[in-house]
Amino acid sequence: MANDLPLRPPPPLLDDACALFLDVDGTLVGFAEHPSAVALAPDVRAAIARLSDRLDGALALVSGRPLGQLDALFSPLRLPAAGLHGHQLRHADGRSHDAHGDQANADWLRAVREQAERFASSHPGILIEDKGASLALHWRTAPDAAAEVRAFAERHVRGxxxxxxxxxxxxxxxxxxxxxxxxxxxxxxxxxxxxxxxxVFIGDDLTDEYGFEAANAQHGWSVLVGERESSAAVFQLPDVDAVHGWLLENAWSSAANPTSTSTSTKKEMHAP
Ligand SMILES: [Mg+2]
Incomplete structure (x- = not known):
């Protein structure tokens, strides 16, 4: 459900009673022409490692990327993570869970991929990304093709x-x-x-709205990165740089480490 109130910056400091859920593209790294071309700033990686320690490991990545790509991007960290928009899950103890689709769906997706590749070959700039259980059609370098790509996808998902x-x-x-x-x-x-x-869920895109609603339902914080006309988020940071600043501040500020995990601390935290 969209939040009708004006969005505000999140409180500057987290407390140790929270769990942090971080989207990746558009939140921790900027966009590139190809998803493989992004890199995580070393100081941000260090801040994430420190925050994860502070939160006893309760820091997870929640991304549309597959887990293997997340591990490569955050190496040597191997964080709890949801890949493919939650289709893949890896818990803090290392157990992973891959929701299995059936063979008919796998065959169907393979056929769609073949048609998408033919479609892309006649539309320069469109990138088809095969993620295994999901398939992405990117038009970052061919913005005029947006309507055609959407129409292709809608035509093929039907049925x-x-x-x-x-x-x-x-x-x-x-x-x-x-x-x-x-x-x-x-x-x-x-x-x-x-x-x-x-x-505390931080993300920039429409797929993150599911995370915002889930965080709100558990009286947590939902933080939109950037602008959107309608969002369930309660808080907002303007861009990736602001997310970096907020994480670095939380990781290294000596004031950012209250030790209480009492109920009163939790109540303080969720009061928007
Ligand atoms: Mg994103």
Whole structure:
């Protein structure tokens, strides 16, 4: 449900009673022409490592990328993570869970990919990204093709009950039904070390709205990066640089380390 109130910056400091859920592209790294061309700033990686320690490991990545790409991007960190918009989950103890689709859906997606590649070959600049259980069509370098790509995706998802379309920033993606970032947050919050904490979800895109709603439902913080006409988020940071600044401040500020995880601390935290 959209939040009708004006968005404000999040409070400057987290407390140790929270669990942090971070989207990646558009939140921790800027966009590039190709998803493989992004890099994480070393000081941001260090801040994330420090925050993860501070939160007893209750810091997770929640991304549309597959887990393997997340691990490569954040190496040597190997964080709890949701990949493919929640289709893949890896908990803090290393257990991973891959929601399996059926063979008919896998065959269907393979056929869509072949048609998408033919479509892209006649539309320069469109990038087809095969993520295994999902398929993304990017038009970042061909912005005039947006309507055609969307129409292609809508035409092909029709009649398949196992997939839905996830629109995003210069991308539309076929993702398995039942997987979204809100579900990923809820599943992680049932497990240690997330259980009993207040979720803080930070993301920039439409797929993150599921995470915002899930965080709000658990009286946590939802933080939109950038602008959107309508969002469930309660707080806002203007861009990736502001997210970096906020994380660095929280990681290194000596004041940012209250030790109480009492109920009163949690109540303080969720009061917007
Ligand atoms: Mg994003």
């Amino acid at each position: 398949n009950s196992g997939y839905r379309l996830q629109p995003g920033d210069h991308v539309i993606e076929f993702v398995p039904i039942g997987s979204d970032k809100g579900r990923a947050l809820r599943m992680m919050m049932q497990q240690a070390p997330f259980r009993g904490r207040l979720p």
